[in-house]
Amino acid sequence: MIKYFIGSCFLLFLLASCKKENANFTSESIYDYFPLQVGKYITYDLDSTVYYLNFGEKAVNIHYQAQYRVDSQLSDNSGRLVYNISRYLRSDSTQPWQIDNVFTAVPTGKSIEYIEDNNRFIKLMMPVKEGFSWKGNSYLSSYAYSVYSSSNNDFITDWDYTYDSIGVPLTINSIEIDSTLKVSEVDEKIGDPASQPNGYADRTYSVEKYGKGIGLIYREFLHWEYQPPSSQSPGYIGFGIKMSIIDHN
Numbered sequence: 001m002i003k004y005f006i007g008s009c010f011l012l013f014l015l016a017s018c019k020k021e022n023a024n025f026t027s028e029s030i031y032d033y034f035p036l037q038v039g040k041y042i043t044y045d046l047d048s049t050v051y052y053l054n055f056g057e058k059a060v061n062i063h064y065q066a067q068y069r070v071d072s073q074l075s076d077n078s079g080r081l082v083y084n085i086s087r088y089l090r091s092d093s094t095q096p097w098q099i100d101n102v103f104t105a106v107p108t109g110k111s112i113e114y115i116e117d118n119n120r121f122i123k124l125m126m127p128v129k130e131g132f133s134w135k136g137n138s139y140l141s142s143y144a145y146s147v148y149s150s151s152n153n154d155f156i157t158d159w160d161y162t163y164d165s166i167g168v169p170l171t172i173n174s175i176e177i178d179s180t181l182k183v184s185e186v187d188e189k190i191g192d193p194a195s196q197p198n199g200y201a202d203r204t205y206s207v208e209k210y211g212k213g214i215g216l217i218y219r220e221f222l223h224w225e226y227q228p229p230s231s232q233s234p235g236y237i238g239f240g241i242k243m244s245i246i247d248h249n
Contacts (some may be wrong), residue, residue: 027127028166033181033210034112034124036083036105040070042215043247045173046089051224051236059236064089066243067097068216070105082106119144122161124210128181129163136161136185148223148238155204155223159186170209172217173246179212193226201226202238211245219243 046066051059067088076082083105088097106113111125111134120139125132135158142154149155165182184207191201202225209218224238 027129028212030112030124030126030128031107032212033128034105034215035213036070036107038070038073038083039249040215041067041249042217042245043067044243045246047242049222049240051238063091065092065246066100068103071102076106080106080108113139123208124183125161128166130166131162131164133160133162135159136183145223149225153202153225155188155202159206161185170211170217172244175217175245175248177211177214177217180217181210181212183208183210191226198228198230200228200231214245214248216243217245 044066046064048062048064049059069086069088070083071086072084074082074084085103085105086099087101087103089100090097101117104115106115112123114121114123122134122136122138125134125136137157137159140157142157145156162184163181164184165180167179168182170177170180186204186206188204189202191199193201202223204223206221207219208216211217220240220242222238222240224236224240226236227234
């Protein structure tokens with residue numbers, strides 16, 4: 001009986017401690033790191049890489065400047081507030097901007113959803129806490145990027161987005177940012193073509209960084225699959241993208 005009483009008291013102490021810790025925790029707002037207002041823009045250096053099986057191990061690299069502009073605010077069919085974000089591209093600063101695509105950002109209160117080419121991502125989610133994670137690609141079909149997979153590999157849906165390095169100052173392209181937020185999305189590797197050229201290999205890596213009061217300041221994504229020379233379609237297939245901020249308002 002005494003042991004039971006002591007055990008019960010210890011359990012109540014743990015619960016009270018947890019409640020006190022949660023009560024003292026105050027989360028920053030995700031909108032501090034993803035501000036949405038009409039007229040907002042961010043300009044990036046953007047490097048795109050595409051791997052083609054037909055070309056063996058050859059990769060095609062293209063450099064752009066990209067500008068994302070929040071052009072308009074409206075409501076969707078559910079009455080939720082949405083923002084249209086237009087992407088403009090040019091080869092360098094001497095060329096005029098050309099519109100390339102239009103995306104949508106949806107602030108839900110607890111998260112920010114981002115729709116890109118009919119694919120919905122959960123970019124940020126409350127609370128902003130070190131180590132907090134969520135399934136950021138849970139809305140995606142396993143075939144969303146199958147064109148970049150040689151083996152119908154579902155490499156995209158089950159990622160655990162995780163907050164890492166909250167509030168860290170960072171300098172990117174000479175732009176000093178007082179407080180940043182890192183979202184580690186995936187880091188997976190199978191095999192190594194350099195040391196095992198006769199075996200299958202793949203690599204998937206994705207990370208995003210956000211600046212407080214600014215928005216997305218850095219993005220790096222890479223996915224490739226390697227088929228050995230003995231396969232029907234030898235070589236690499238996949239794509240990568242790297243974006244780093246160079247200007248914003």
